Amino acid sequence: MSNDVLVYVEHLEGAVTDSTFELLALGRGLASVKGGELVAALVGSGVESLAGELGAADRILVVDDERLAIFDPQGNARVLTTLVRDREPAMVLVPYTSQGMDLAADVAVGADLPLVSFCRAVRADGELGATVQLYGGKVEADVVVDADRAVFAVLSGAASAEDGRSGGAGNVEQVAVDVGDLAIRAAGVTLPEAGDVDIATQEVLVAVGRGIESEDNIEEVQELADALGAAVAASRPIVDQGWLPKTRQVGKSGLKVKPKVYLALGISGAPEHVEGMRDAATIIAVNTDPQAPIFGVAHYGWVGDLFDLVPELVDRVEGE
Amino acid sequence: MNIAVLLRAVPDPVEELELNDEGTDLDRDFLGYVLNEFDDHALEEALLIKEDVGGTVTVFAPGNADEVDQILYTALAKGADAAKKLGDDLGLLDAHAQAALFADALSGGDHDLVLCGVQASDELDGQVATLVAAMLDRPHVAVVVGTRPGDGSIRVTKEYWAGITADYDVDLPAVLGIQAAREAPRYVAVAKIRQAQQAGGLEEIDVEAPESTARVKVVEMRIPEAGEGAEMIEGDEEAAAERIVEILRAAGVV
Numbered sequence: 001m002s003n004d005v006l007v008y009v010e011h012l013e014g015a016v017t018d019s020t021f022e023l024l025a026l027g028r029g030l031a032s033v034k035g036g037e038l039v040a041a042l043v044g045s046g047v048e049s050l051a052g053e054l055g056a057a058d059r060i061l062v063v064d065d066e067r068l069a070i071f072d073p074q075g076n077a078r079v080l081t082t083l084v085r086d087r088e089p090a091m092v093l094v095p096y097t098s099q100g101m102d103l104a105a106d107v108a109v110g111a112d113l114p115l116v117s118f119c120r121a122v123r124a125d126g127e128l129g130a131t132v133q134l135y136g137g138k139v140e141a142d143v144v145v146d147a148d149r150a151v152f153a154v155l156s157g158a159a160s161a162e163d164g165r166s167g168g169a170g171n172v173e174q175v176a177v178d179v180g181d182l183a184i185r186a187a188g189v190t191l192p193e194a195g196d197v198d199i200a201t202q203e204v205l206v207a208v209g210r211g212i213e214s215e216d217n218i219e220e221v222q223e224l225a226d227a228l229g230a231a232v233a234a235s236r237p238i239v240d241q242g243w244l245p246k247t248r249q250v251g252k253s254g255l256k257v258k259p260k261v262y263l264a265l266g267i268s269g270a271p272e273h274v275e276g277m278r279d280a281a282t283i284i285a286v287n288t289d290p291q292a293p294i295f296g297v298a299h300y301g302w303v304g305d306l307f308d309l310v311p312e313l314v315d316r317v318e319g320e
Numbered sequence: 321m322n323i324a325v326l327l328r329a330v331p332d333p334v335e336e337l338e339l340n341d342e343g344t345d346l347d348r349d350f351l352g353y354v355l356n357e358f359d360d361h362a363l364e365e366a367l368l369i370k371e372d373v374g375g376t377v378t379v380f381a382p383g384n385a386d387e388v389d390q391i392l393y394t395a396l397a398k399g400a401d402a403a404k405k406l407g408d409d410l411g412l413l414d415a416h417a418q419a420a421l422f423a424d425a426l427s428g429g430d431h432d433l434v435l436c437g438v439q440a441s442d443e444l445d446g447q448v449a450t451l452v453a454a455m456l457d458r459p460h461v462a463v464v465v466g467t468r469p470g471d472g473s474i475r476v477t478k479e480y481w482a483g484i485t486a487d488y489d490v491d492l493p494a495v496l497g498i499q500a501a502r503e504a505p506r507y508v509a510v511a512k513i514r515q516a517q518q519a520g521g522l523e524e525i526d527v528e529a530p531e532s533t534a535r536v537k538v539v540e541m542r543i544p545e546a547g548e549g550a551e552m553i554e555g556d557e558e559a560a561a562e563r564i565v566e567i568l569r570a571a572g573v574v
Contacts, residue, residue, distance in 0.1 A: 105450035114535035183459035183491040192483025312561035
């Protein structure tokens with residue numbers, strides 16, 4: 001085995017994602033603790049130009065296959081598994097994102113390594129370990145791995161993307177990997193349609209979560225949003241129920257927003273949601289559950305029923 | 321199309337959680353469990369596929385919580401054709417152990433498709449959906465938000481982020497990690513669940529808890545102090561509204 005730290009480079013539509021830069025920043029520190037190289041695995045078709053953005057890595061392994069022009073859950077996993085088996089890095093960092101969720105367990109099983117999910121911090125001094133967020137962010141745990149190598153699926157926000165952004169490529173190494181016959185073939189990428197309110201440009205967002213209880217209750221919150229000249233946004237469960245369109249979803253699978261004020265009503269604050277709103281200038285959270293993790297990211301919090309509060313707020317805001 | 325759906329009971333996300341005396345796990349003595357919400361979407365997608373092209377839906381769940389029977393009967397009431405409970409009183413199972421249970425129950429079966437929720441809040445050592453696929457050596461796609469069954473393959477829509485999706489054609493048999501069904505999970509009346517219970521039909525499979533191969537150990541668990549760093553507003557809704565308007569004013573938005 002080596003002391004290297006291998007980072008999977010996530011990219012889509014020709015752009016390297018912030019998650020990747022966060023992993024490079026995290027991996028940089030881990031590689032220096034381990035005394036190994038920080039290695040980036042760049043997989044796709046015609047992607048070598050992206051290596052120029054990965055200067056934080058000592059070495060960039062480029063695997064080019066035209067069948068992987070669009071991320072292929074099976075093909076990309078096979079490539080990463082092969083690289084991990086051949087190079088035997090001590091640590092493999094994969095983002096806990098839509099792409100990473102296709103890769104992490106596959107690589108762990110394929111290379112016979114333990115896997116730690118939901119990582120918020122990763123440690124390499126002494127035993128390999130991590131701090132993870134479980135139960136929708138309500139519980140945090142320090143874990144250790146009973147092995148000298150492991151795969152870590154890392155939540156967004158574990159390190160600063162800025163710290164991982166560096167031009168001037170390290171050693172670029174072309175690697176040939178035979179992905180074999182694929183049982184999965186990409187048929188195309190679909191970009192979102194514009195048209196609805198763009199929640200990413202709003203100064204004030206009134207966001208609702210599971211606590212809104214029913215579709216009919218959204219009207220009441222819309223009234224508050226109207227009084228504030230704000231838009232209504234939502235956490236994933238509300239969109240999955242079809243109560244608000246996908247364009248209003250904040251979080252990992254929705255949009256990242258940075259309004260002046262983010263009023264979170266009945267949102268528990270699972271890590272996937274927090275990822276999309278933690279950079280708001282002022283976060284006000286209202287939840288009946290005093291343990292709700294949203295209070296961990298909020299600047300102001302009130303424990304109580306949103307249905308008691310909203311009419312009071314509408315009255316006062318309209319009176320301003 | 322013969323579809324297997326993997327269901328898991330997880331700690332109720334709205335319940336107050338407490339830790340055990342050692343501080344290494346939840347205190348599970350009085351913990352309430354519910355169906356993992358993503359598994360509910362997996363079941364819904366399976367029922368929609370069955371409505372589209374016919375076939376069967378079989379649900380599986382590890383017997384590791386009192387609520388599992390109710391979860392399986394609810395699935396039967398919603399339209400599943402068969403329900404199998406894997407073991408009884410199995411106690412705490414990590415993701416690797418759950419995946420091994422499912423993989424064992426599925427191997428040798430003739431399921432064209434295995435659907436499972438894309439994640440669960442307790443999957444410390446990996447996503448069960450992907451682990452099952454890796455253990456069975458079947459193709460899998462995670463974060464699926466819709467399917468269109470074809471002949472010998474299925475077209476699936478995978479969600480990336482910011483509304484970006486990609487479509488894939490996946491040869492069967494395959495495993496899909498469902499993020500959201502095409503439609504919101506259907507509601508089923510309590511009376512129908514009771515009917516399903518009275519009709520029986522829950523098959524218990526006698527298996528032991530598999531030994532875990534996860535190799536991940538919890539050293540210390542913590543419940544983060546609520547509102548650490550946040551200014552918690554005291555008082556009733558009038559006091560809260562008063563204070564929030566002050567904050568909005570200070571932010572220059574009213």
